[in-house]
Amino acid sequence: EIVLTQSPGTLSLSPGERATLSCRPSQNISSTYLAWYQQKPGQAPRLLIYGASSRATGIPDRFSGSGSGTDFTLTISRLEPEDFADYYCQHYGSSPPWTFGQGTKVEIK
Amino acid sequence: QVQLVQSGAEVKKPGASVKVSCKASGYTFTSYYMHWVRQAPGQGLEWMATINPSGGGTDYVQKLQGRVTVTRDTSTSTVYMDLSSLRSEDTAVYYCARGSGRYYDFDYWGQGTLVTVSA
Numbered sequence: 001e002i003v004l005t006q007s008p009g010t011l012s013l014s015p016g017e018r019a020t021l022s023c024r025p026s027q028n029i030s031s032t033y034l035a036w037y038q039q040k041p042g043q044a045p046r047l048l049i050y051g052a053s054s055r056a057t058g059i060p061d062r063f064s065g066s067g068s069g070t071d072f073t074l075t076i077s078r079l080e081p082e083d084f085a086d087y088y089c090q091h092y093g094s095s096p097p098w099t100f101g102q103g104t105k106v107e108i109k
Numbered sequence: 110q111v112q113l114v115q116s117g118a119e120v121k122k123p124g125a126s127v128k129v130s131c132k133a134s135g136y137t138f139t140s141y142y143m144h145w146v147r148q149a150p151g152q153g154l155e156w157m158a159t160i161n162p163s164g165g166g167t168d169y170v171q172k173l174q175g176r177v178t179v180t181r182d183t184s185t186s187t188v189y190m191d192l193s194s195l196r197s198e199d200t201a202v203y204y205c206a207r208g209s210g211r212y213y214d215f216d217y218w219g220q221g222t223l224v225t226v227s228a
Binding site: 032039044050057090096098100102 | 144146153154155156159168170171204206209211212213214215216218219220221
């Protein structure tokens with residue numbers, strides 16, 4: 001089973017700052033199978049990035065994804081008030097077919 | 110527009126079963142896999158199961174094998190998730206989510222259904 005380790009657990013930043021979130025799979029994976037989601041309190045997750053670097057429909061261009069192999073990154077170039085939320089990476093693999101990282105909380109400093 | 114509308118909150122006793130529904134609209138139901146993901150209070154996301162609405166084929170996470178069953182009704186574009194032998198640790202919000210059919214991501218999500226297991 002591939003384990004996705006996200007860091008940091010919590011990121012304390014101010015609006016306008018840059019956020020860099022990390023997702024590290026325990027084994028080399030194809031970037032095709034790496035996605036990122038945003039979740040706000042009391043809401044369902046929302047797809048941000050698929051295929052490691054492609055923005056989903058309607059996602060602002062301040063969100064970007066990059067990486068390959070065992071090192072993937074979600075970057076929010078300038079934090080807006082609505083971006084303070086939890087973020088999860090997700091991988092499609094074999095057993096179990098889909099796994100999520102434990103999440104990173106982006107909070108207002 | 111694509112919508113996934115789930116059934117309402119449930120309170121169950123340990124050992125009971127629960128059935129959560131997810132009604133899809135705004136797209137061709139049989140063309141996209143549907144998934145179930147749960148989230149225990151204050152915890153992260155856990156993938157549980159998937160179903161191919163076209164043929165009905167399913168796949169389940171190993172830890173829930175034998176307790177979870179996902180079915181679909183193509184006449185009403187509805188997917189059902191049945192979880193039996195409920196335990197307190199099954200208390201969670203249960204989400205249905207549509208597989209995008211692209212890169213194995215989930216592009217639309219239901220609003221979530223809170224299932225509380227308590228004596």
